[in-house]
Amino acid sequence: MNQKARFSAWGLFKRGLTRSHWPRVWDHHELRDSYDVVIVGGGVHGLATAYYLARNHGITNVAVVEKSYIGSGGSGRNTAIVRSNYLTPEGSKFYDRSVELYEHLAADLNFNVMFEQRGHMTLAHSDSSLRTMRWRAEVNKLQGIDSSVIGPEEIKSLAPFLDTSDHPRYPILGALWHPPGGIVRHDAVVWGYARAAAALGVHIHQGTELTGIEVESGRVAVAQTSRGDIATSTIVNCTAGWASLVAKMAGVRLPIITRPLQAAVTEPVRQFLHPVVVSGSLHTYVSQTARGELVFGASVDPFASYSTRGSLEFATGLATHVLELMPAISKMRMLRQWAGLCDMTPDFGPIIGPTPVDGFYVDVGWGTYGFKAGPVAGESVAEMVANGRPGSLIEPFGLERFHAGTLTAEKGAAAVGH
Amino acid sequence: MLVILCPHCGPRNSDEFSFQGEIVARPGPASDQETWRDYLYMRDNVAGWQTERWFHVSGCRRFLNVERHTVTNEIGVVTPVGGVQ
Numbered sequence A: 001m002n003q004k005a006r007f008s009a010w011g012l013f014k015r016g017l018t019r020s021h022w023p024r025v026w027d028h029h030e031l032r033d034s035y036d037v038v039i040v041g042g043g044v045h046g047l048a049t050a051y052y053l054a055r056n057h058g059i060t061n062v063a064v065v066e067k068s069y070i071g072s073g074g075s076g077r078n079t080a081i082v083r084s085n086y087l088t089p090e091g092s093k094f095y096d097r098s099v100e101l102y103e104h105l106a107a108d109l110n111f112n113v114m115f116e117q118r119g120h121m122t123l124a125h126s127d128s129s130l131r132t133m134r135w136r137a138e139v140n141k142l143q144g145i146d147s148s149v150i151g152p153e154e155i156k157s158l159a160p161f162l163d164t165s166d167h168p169r170y171p172i173l174g175a176l177w178h179p180p181g182g183i184v185r186h187d188a189v190v191w192g193y194a195r196a197a198a199a200l201g202v203h204i205h206q207g208t209e210l211t212g213i214e215v216e217s218g219r220v221a222v223a224q225t226s227r228g229d230i231a232t233s234t235i236v237n238c239t240a241g242w243a244s245l246v247a248k249m250a251g252v253r254l255p256i257i258t259r260p261l262q263a264a265v266t267e268p269v270r271q272f273l274h275p276v277v278v279s280g281s282l283h284t285y286v287s288q289t290a291r292g293e294l295v296f297g298a299s300v301d302p303f304a305s306y307s308t309r310g311s312l313e314f315a316t317g318l319a320t321h322v323l324e325l326m327p328a329i330s331k332m333r334m335l336r337q338w339a340g341l342c343d344m345t346p347d348f349g350p351i352i353g354p355t356p357v358d359g360f361y362v363d364v365g366w367g368t369y370g371f372k373a374g375p376v377a378g379e380s381v382a383e384m385v386a387n388g389r390p391g392s393l394i395e396p397f398g399l400e401r402f403h404a405g406t407l408t409a410e411k412g413a414a415a416v417g418h
Numbered sequence B: 001m002l003v004i005l006c007p008h009c010g011p012r013n014s015d016e017f018s019f020q021g022e023i024v025a026r027p028g029p030a031s032d033q034e035t036w037r038d039y040l041y042m043r044d045n046v047a048g049w050q051t052e053r054w055f056h057v058s059g060c061r062r063f064l065n066v067e068r069h070t071v072t073n074e075i076g077v078v079t080p081v082g083g084v085q
């Protein structure tokens, strides 16, 4: 990376003293009439794929086309939970690689992504969910992932504000405890990848919408955009909530339904909640950011939609559930709520791989859980594009699994705890 | 909250209903695997007007066909499944 633009404590000090301007983080380019690879969607998946294509495979004649601004989709709207305690062996192995990449990402990208491994706690309110936690813990341990079941006393010591008494309607019987889990600064991850990819020669075109795909004898030939046509042999669909619409341009149907997911944030207060706390039965989860706000999330809205309008039902339902867990915060004020689009698949697994159209790849189906997967998906998709076939880490997640009947079974670990 | 005009019960809040998704025609029993796969999993997931199925859980407990714009959530014509009973 260009030495002049490196971020460092010394650089910050020097610019503070001299009051000189920071250089642009990435440059604006004219749209070339051809690129080796066109990535559609400037979220974490598209940008990470571009970065690893350039860094790991030397493929730099790459365009990321984003119809709005980068991070305007789910990547700028999520609640930034990172963890790897999934239910299936293929799932936990895959997400664990992402946690590993996140651990070194700030140094890798020379951008502070504020990854805080605060620990991730999934509460069990019934015997049956305690059994699922035990199952997940054992699957995780076999993969070498730090994950175990803990009892109410330990829960109380890790998160004293949780109501662990025996009177609530949803008593806390135990929890799945995953110390490496945590939260990250999502915008920083997006900007960090964009900056690092741009420094390696990738063109990032904001305000550029893919409007059509020309396929010639079963192969991708042209990416049509709102700023002109691009001749290319490879298109990667990283458009999450809009994935079905982009796939349709190539004549490919996907097993995806787009659903809104809402989140909310309170006013900032002093640090009092260290781990991320999830309750599947109460359809809610909460974490405290470095700035002190509580960030809440839930499960997806009750019907499919491309609308990102928040609803009052969400806010009132959320408040009821959160107060069941932490009655002490009843006086805190909620500042904002918002929604993002999630590309839900029938088996709560992503769809990564080639499609019946040569040169048209998908990295979609990220539902409510795909931010954490950005690094590993980017790395794996770049490898697939460079080699022309998927590697072993992503093989279980191909589109053909819906034909072969080899669905993944990740619902138990992905439906609420993103 | 959306308001759905149930042909049996009148205008009701959408949280009385359960959303069943876009309507997909069920293939005949002799159809091949490809057709069944499409029926089970593949969806158009349109951004625009769509005809979908809702179930009036806390009302008449009947299935309805609902026209809805999936970007604006505007609701169009609502009809009982299988004609008026």
Ligand SMILES: Cc1cc2nc3c(=O)[nH]c(=O)nc-3n(C[C@H](O)[C@H](O)[C@H](O)COP(=O)(O)OP(=O)(O)OC[C@H]3O[C@@H](n4cnc5c(N)ncnc54)[C@H](O)[C@@H]3O)c2cc1C
Pocket (backbone or CB within 6 Å): A040, A041, A042, A043, A044, A045, A046, A065, A066, A067, A068, A069, A070, A071, A072, A073, A074, A075, A076, A077, A078, A079, A080, A081, A082, A208, A209, A210, A211, A238, A239, A240, A241, A242, A246, A261, A262, A263, A297, A338, A339, A340, A341, A342, A363, A366, A367, A368, A369, A370, A371, A372, A373, A418
């Ligand atoms: C409220 C909420 C909370 C969440 N919480 C978590 C969490 O805690 N942990 C977690 O791991 N995941 C979470 N997720 C899921 C996560 O946000 C997504 O899975 C992830 O961000 C998807 O990233 P992406 O890069 O694939 O897509 P996006 O970030 O959605 O990017 C897709 C981009 O494609 C662009 N695009 C669409 N169509 C076109 C076109 N035709 N031409 C050009 N560009 C186009 C869009 O403008 C968009 O910027 C959450 C999601 C939401 C909404």
Ligand SMILES: [Zn+2]
Pocket (backbone or CB within 6 Å): B006, B007, B008, B009, B010, B056, B059, B060, B061, B062
């Ligand atoms: Zn009714």
